[in-house]
Amino acid sequence: GENVEQHPSTLSVQEGDSAVIKCTYSDSASNYFPWYKQELGKRPQLIIDIRSNVGEKKDQRIAVTLNKTAKHFSLHITETQPEDSAVYFCAAIPTMDSSYKLIFGSGTRLLVRP
Amino acid sequence: KAGVTQTPRYLIKTRGQQVTLSCSPISGHRSVSWYQQTPGQGLQFLFEYFSETQRNKGNFPGRFSGRQFSNSRSEMNVSTLELGDSALYLCASSPNPDSEQYFGPGTRLTVT
Numbered sequence: 001g002e003n004v005e006q007h008p009s010t011l012s013v014q015e016g017d018s019a020v021i022k023c024t025y026s027d028s029a030s031n032y033f034p035w036y037k038q039e040l041g042k043r044p045q046l047i048i049d050i051r052s053n054v055g056e057k058k059d060q061r062i063a064v065t066l067n068k069t070a071k072h073f074s075l076h077i078t079e080t081q082p083e084d085s086a087v088y089f090c091a092a093i094p095t096m097d098s099s100y101k102l103i104f105g106s107g108t109r110l111l112v113r114p
Numbered sequence: 115k116a117g118v119t120q121t122p123r124y125l126i127k128t129r130g131q132q133v134t135l136s137c138s139p140i141s142g143h144r145s146v147s148w149y150q151q152t153p154g155q156g157l158q159f160l161f162e163y164f165s166e167t168q169r170n171k172g173n174f175p176g177r178f179s180g181r182q183f184s185n186s187r188s189e190m191n192v193s194t195l196e197l198g199d200s201a202l203y204l205c206a207s208s209p210n211p212d213s214e215q216y217f218g219p220g221t222r223l224t225v226t
Contacts, residue, residue, distance in 0.1 A: 011194070032212065036172070036217075042219070043204065043217040043219045043220060044204070044217045045217070046214055046215070046216060046217075049214055059164070068118060089156075089157060091157075101147060101159040101160060101162050101170055101172065102147070102148075102149070102157075102158065102206075102215060103158040104156055104158075105156075106156050108155075109157060114177060
């Protein structure tokens, strides 16, 4: 079945720097890739997503890039702020079984140092 | 619109008991998925429902079951609870099966 690997598991950056989190997926037919942010004790929140017919998508300080050939996608956060500190999860929806279940990466704990 | 709601928010049960968790999706959303979140296994897919039909199930034992009602509300049931079932159970709703999924606050289940 689909497998999603996420790196790094922890990331510490200085406020104002950029942060990049990378994910690879195994099902070449996957066509939807969301990113979620989960603060301590809260629900995962969808922050950005991308479909396989698009190579890049931006929303203010957040961007996601997708390389279908290499089967990897990345989250880019620019001008990081302390409130960006959270656990970030990437996910993919495998299409081989026509069910729209999210397969999640293992998460990246981002710490933005003031 | 009101977000996804889940009840109860916290639950403590003992081994061998059963539990039923409830999820009310965002109004108009017809697809509901359930996930289990634990520190060791991360976020794992349990099941997905659309129009009262379970369309897929994750790799969980038969003790885990669910259903969806005609108003799209969903319940999941875990029978014969084990210590390892302690987790945060999250449901997510989406307007259509291939659309973005929005999570509820979760039900934190502790099995003692």
